[in-house]
Amino acid sequence: MDYEHLTLGREEPLTDRHRQQDKRPRFKPADPRAHGAALAGRLGQARQRATEEDIGGFDDRKLLKIRLRAGDKSVPPFDAIPGVEIVSQEDESIVLAFATDEGLGEFESRLATLARDGVVTRKELFYVIEDFDHWTPQDRTGAALREQGFPATQTFMLDVELWPQERQDKRQEMVRAFLDWLHAQGIERLDDIQQPSLVMVRVRCNRAQAEQILHHRDVRTGDLPPRLGVAIQLLHTDINQFPQIDPPSDDAPAIAVLDSGLTRGHSLLGAAVGDAQGYLAPHRSSDDTAPHWHGTFVGGLALYGNVHSGIQQGQFVPQLRLFSGKVFEDDGQDQTEFVEKAVEEAVRDLHAQYGCRVFNLSYGDLNKVYDGRHVRGLAYTLDWLTRELGVLFVVPAGNLLSSQLPADTRASYPDYLFEGHARLLDPATSLNALTVGGLSLNEATRNAQRHPNTIEDHVLARAEQPFPLTRSGPSASGAIKPDVVAHAGNIALRRTGGGTDHAGLGVVSLNGGFALGPAFKEDIGTSYAAPQVAHQAARLLAEVPNASPSLLRALIGAHARWPQACEALLNPGNNAEGRDKLLRLVGYGRVDDAALFRSLDHTVTLLAEERVGNDQHHFFELPLPESFWDGGRRTREVTVALAYSPAVRTTRLDYRRTKLWFHLVTAGSLDEVTQAYRRNREEGMGERANGRWLPNDTRKNGTLQVSRWRFKQALANGHKVFVVVTRQDSPWSDGRDGDEPYAVAVVLADREQANAQLYAQVRAALQARAQARARARIGGRG
Template sequence: MEETFPHLNIQREAPVNEKRPGNGPRSSIPDDVPSHGRGLLEKLTNATQEAGEDVGGFDERKLFRFTVQKGFNPDDLRKISPEIEFVSQEDETVVIGFATNAAMAQFEARLTSMASGGYVTNKEVIYALQSVDGWSPVNRKGWALKQHGFPEKEDFLLDVEIWPLEDKPDARQQAWNKFESWLSEHGIEKLDQVKKPELTLYRVRCTATQAEYLLHHRDVRSIDLPPSFALERSVVFQDVQQFPELQAPSAQAPGVVVLDSGLADGHPLLKAAVGKTASFLPGEGPHDENGHGTHVAGLALYGDFEKHLRAGAFAPTLRLYSGRILDKNDENTTGFVENHIEAAVRYFVSEHGCKVFNLSFGDANKPYKGGHLKGLSVTLDILSRELDVLFVVSSGNHQINIESPDGLEWRDQYPSYLLNENWRIIEPAPALNALTVGSLARHDRTYNSQQYSHDPAEIPIAQPGQPSPFTRSGHSVDGAIKPELVAHGGNWAINARANYALLDRVAGLGVISTGQKFSSGHPFCVDTGTSMAAPQVAHLAASIFHEHPDATANFIRAQLCLNAAIPQASKHLFEQNKALSKGCGYGAVDEIALKRSLENAVTLITESKIENKRHHFYEIPVPSDFTSSGKKRCREIAVALAYTPPIRSTRIKYRATRIDFKLVAARDLDHVTTMFNKATKKNDYQSIKELSGATIGQMARSKGTVQADFWQFNQFNSNSPLRNKKLFVVVTRNDFPWGESLCDSEESYSLLVSLRDKDNLFTQLYTQIKAQLDIRLPVRVRT
């Protein structure tokens, strides 16, 4: 067995430069300024009438929808009138605000002056305005409601979100009280609620007439149908008695929590590892009545369950916990799943010290197509930061409908349809501070094709190592990479003898794990979906705690993404269309050097805190063995960074701060700090170029809160920067102005760097890097 070593700590250099200020976006001047004013005047008249049709409201102001140029600062609305209050930024060009009648009169007077060619103060703000409208019933309809309409029942359930009023606790409480009184007055039954500064949701029972009233309520942000969780299963018959009775993991074993439909905790391959099962679903016990939770649990506990099954060896190294949040139909109709999940997480953190939570479900009624994030994503992002826990969530499965491929199209049009709108990630996959996992195919032979080896009738859609035909992908808010990781989740096939019927359930192309019906002779079952991929990553996340018991959630996220790689079979697809790569994120986790370093795969790690508008500098030792010449071979530098920012759902950028990194080559530390020095004269300021050859690129990776990139080299010539210069990672923090009050004075982050020369088994990278770090350590000054 190859010798392994603990990862090496790296310390930052003494300079902590202040970030060079950037130039903010400027409003473009209309070609015809008076005409721009007249157009806005007409729209303002219509908008005032439309806003006047709203009902309810906790005060007398009207609600307006301002369409603006990209980069507009929503707080600048107050320059039109101090009586216009910013409420929410719904996307890059839509800002919502409350305004009094006096404010609108002021606005109208300014537009009238502009329309006549007169002088207008703060004219840049009005230049940036493109339209003024009301927040209409159409704007208030969520995706599922737009797609399906109201249910054809006398009464039905709806989820109602009202404007959060994050900065106004008194007004927020007033809005809650007034809205609940309004519901009661109109006979609308309130069933449950989520009340937070960042998010306010009500689940109500109402009629179609009452729903129309809700669509006109001033304080309502959006209305949608409740979640819909759809899952598929088939059962595999095997004899579980062949396995010896399992030994429990050690008392110090890390825990992994499965939040799902409960657990069949008597299963022979699970019971020894079960730490605690609990139900957070009112009126229900912790036992699994559906089977999905038990299936997911086997993967969370063992990771690659199929590998263990083939080897005939199961030895749990993790402690398994189960929190039931879904009923026997894999639904949650008793209240908001956000509340149940929060209760479960707080319980398992406080009572059992758990840090990794798997959520293998998604709301097909809430695909993410831009704009602000929804309730569960917001909840996970808040809890991630507050409790320093890691949520691993599935990206979601495509739901077959009239817009899906048909027959042979499933094969012939693969993988292009993965880019369609119907394959966008669903709640809670967009959560920025969680790890989202998509699905890869593992098998390409169905049960029938194995039994009838000469019959070509059943045709797999994806090849092993390619994205599953059902896997969903992002991006998330502000273009963040989603999913970040992929794991095996199954494949689909078509049957040429049955008019190319889709085999999506019982073909034998899914993921095998523990089954709920073990007592009746069905200890294993096979299922397909991203639900099966996520727990395999949760298993790896929890396993890192064996080697790093005090690791932060940031460290775990960065470590997993640092050790990810795109499967070769997927790379072939991406050569045809690079846009397909978003379905795989950073790739599948390679376990070889995940927990410990090797001589030819060395990881440098650090945890630090950074102030706003500052740079941190890290010199990365590059040994001569790494850049040695000779026969071509692949060498790689990988860098990963993770942080957990506070969020605000009323801002389109969502995260209050940005922390990112650049990998640069420079003559020495003085040179690189000068490059990033804000005091450098503009004319002398050097364009800060990152080391060329990044796989992802700084712009794409920096949009997320876990960022990874990879630089590969086949050979080095005499002019190579890595032979002639030093290598530095520069970490930068830059808060959004509106986010400065939400952030800590020093925000935490994890940074990891890896140097790999996997084709050279005789290299001594670890020995050489450690020697260089040992020499530098005594003379480095920390600030």
């Protein structure tokens, strides 16, 4: 039997979190006078270089690079000095600031005082400074441009990011001045986007003009535009064997695929497609006549989840309504419009017109390998759209190219996946999206299938091990990414001739060019892992129609598990290094949908959506019946997942405005727990470590946090189990967000108990608790 998931109510006691005092020792230089004199000299040099080397700017302020002393990660309040405005924190030790002549004069005056007297007003601001410099062309050179150099063509496209401006009038003034400067230099502007924390202009220029751009004061980075690659192998399957599909019901959940378009004439798609629109200028159409290879392939997986299974079963039954937004081309040609702009327009349109709440975006920019610093670009766009519109994005981790494999690939697998060049691609770093990495699928190439008695191509991965071209996390501040994994195919090293092959090893889906070929195709890549998870998320809306994107993520995370093949490969001996590698490649694991959509007699999912204020705790008592603990030693599991979608800012290393985390604790009563977390009790209660999968320090940096506890026997002294959710805002928060929404999913599992009736018993416990609360409210009014 299966049942609808149950709602978990929060306990009424609410306590404030004690704000911990900053106990770091204040640094004082051994010789303050010498420190002040040295900084004064460095400031003068930086000011001179900025004057001589920087060009342009929407005002006459100088851009200063302030290098902080090692160990000081937070941004000191330099903007307390008149005429100084903090622009961005670029890494743990570098702060950028705009400074007027007045501000520079104030800096110089205070440093002169420090050099003369050894003391100065706000001396801690100057003690923490190690050096002054200016933002150089090398600093402005993006990762892809640094690695590949300028294109050899006479002119080429460049993506130019300007310094974010929170005030709209300043942002508009800056962009207007920069566009005027481009025109004066003869540089062609192709597109621009203006968001509070992301301002970009795409240009066409020559080498000399590009070098001028890298000297412009208002330029944060210049980099090569996105690079896409799609390779598809034929899979011959006769479509005539399948019955005609019936359209999904009008109230079926919607899923939107933001991709290269959709060939809606495919017989396994047409009846399920609600609409297909184009969002690329100048042709705002989906161009139905073109064979949209990539978009149709992804769309088939988003609609059906497992196309291969449908072929085997001999039927396809769509349970979702499919919508398509064309936001990029799959022809490998340069695209003059920012994909960020097309994505935003498509999401707003499809959300407003059709109520689409789950969006698959199988896109990865090979020119934006995550450098461990800021989240920006498309990932930032997805993060703030998630929060503003209440939608869920599902994106791939990205793929390595076959040409990036090491010479000793066979011996190096999977170690090469942890190297710098194998890190996540934009937008996989998005904290509020679900990022999906790849698992291998098949192990026999076409050659091996044709010649089963001979040693043919050597596959790199065994089934359920990491896909050999997947990319690794983490994201900003060590956030676990990818969140989960799904099948992405496999690759093999050819026995003869060298190179790689994936024929017979790929994921199967629909062929956009079916008019000239078969109805199905095969391909590999995390682009095809993502829509499988997006399909699961959208199907959840049929069971939990009002679920927020945070609750969808929490449900997905709570039902994910590390594949045994991955554990055996990466975590021998269950050590911390192996655990870190698993998290970087497979996140929380592969989603097990056996009890994802509906609870079972032995596996019960509890749901909660709440809002919490800053520096507060919320408490949940888990309704574990006596039968959960009865019966001696056996494995019982409690899995907890927390998800939220905070406001973000690209100019701070502390990218999230709000931070939430949870602890699972055991105690004799709710009162014992709440007393431990009351104000002036910094330690709260220690989280239960016995039987725990992932500690809080490992999981808390992301906006999806999951851990699991295994209990072999009943708790001592009749103790109960509680989940405590805590909120702490980042120092740069202005407090204007109010209460922060979040979602919790808890999975209780007692799979080893024969004839378990856990669901019925948990439901009865929740009903009894609700009745007791109702009586208490009535008694209170009396």
